[in-house]
Amino acid sequence: MKLYSKLSEVYEAMYTTFINYEEEYKFYNKILSKHKKLNLLEIGSGTGNLAIYFEENGYEYCGLDLSKEMVDISKRKLPLSKFIVGDMRTFTTKNKVDSVIVTGRTISYLLSNNDLMSAFASIYENLKIGGIISFDFIDANRFIPRILKGEKITHEAIYKGVQYKRKSKWELSLKAGMDFIWHSEYSKKVGDKFLKIEDDTSIVRTFTKDEIEIFLLINNFEIKEVINRETYAFPTYVIVAEKIEK
Numbered sequence: 001m002k003l004y005s006k007l008s009e010v011y012e013a014m015y016t017t018f019i020n021y022e023e024e025y026k027f028y029n030k031i032l033s034k035h036k037k038l039n040l041l042e043i044g045s046g047t048g049n050l051a052i053y054f055e056e057n058g059y060e061y062c063g064l065d066l067s068k069e070m071v072d073i074s075k076r077k078l079p080l081s082k083f084i085v086g087d088m089r090t091f092t093t094k095n096k097v098d099s100v101i102v103t104g105r106t107i108s109y110l111l112s113n114n115d116l117m118s119a120f121a122s123i124y125e126n127l128k129i130g131g132i133i134s135f136d137f138i139d140a141n142r143f144i145p146r147i148l149k150g151e152k153i154t155h156e157a158i159y160k161g162v163q164y165k166r167k168s169k170w171e172l173s174l175k176a177g178m179d180f181i182w183h184s185e186y187s188k189k190v191g192d193k194f195l196k197i198e199d200d201t202s203i204v205r206t207f208t209k210d211e212i213e214i215f216l217l218i219n220n221f222e223i224k225e226v227i228n229r230e231t232y233a234f235p236t237y238v239i240v241a242e243k244i245e246k
Ligand SMILES: C[S@@+](CC[C@H](N)C(=O)[O-])C[C@H]1O[C@@H](n2cnc3c(N)ncnc32)[C@H](O)[C@@H]1O
Pocket: 004, 015, 043, 044, 045, 046, 047, 049, 064, 065, 066, 067, 070, 086, 087, 088, 089, 103, 104, 105, 106, 109
């Protein structure tokens, strides 16, 4: 997948335009405030678009992302903030944190049950007892029917005077889990024509609420809330769970 490496600047241009990160911040801030958590690790911090708001609002923030290119863009935008390149399946923080959020459906890239188990185990180890984890995932029950219909989606964005376009189509893949192959074509307008920048393909995982609940139970997290939420392209649930003693 090139979106978070070779195409990281295109990601930044497009997502900054069509995602309302202030709304995203307000959503997670409500959850964290309710549980009185001001110390925060964001996994899948991307290009730092949420970090801006957490920093502005007095959170003790650290972002973690697998992609060096994404982290480099975050550091360029917020040179004084803490961002680390790391894998959610294997990371270790210096000190345990009060809360972990995994944003923008980053959990979709945990393609095997072993990946999911490793990520929950790492998050568990890096959280204080009573600490909160919150993450969103694509709901298989609502999204797979859309894949079966063969829906095609176009996203457009204008960033710094340049017009970008992404055409996406999805193909169901049941080799490992309830995954889909996301084919996309990125282009930008030059003169009066769109010129192709790059094609991209990635495998993305959907989950059912039940399977997520079981994985959390196995990993000693107690579910506090399950929030139904529509995002820019995907029907999702957001989980809020608490780390309990083993
Ligand atoms: C859809 S983007 C979301 C970025 C950001 N949260 C946002 O909303 O703009 C998913 C991010 O997850 C990161 N990612 C994928 N697998 C990861 C892993 N195993 N550990 C940490 N980050 C990962 C990617 O590099 C990418 O930046």
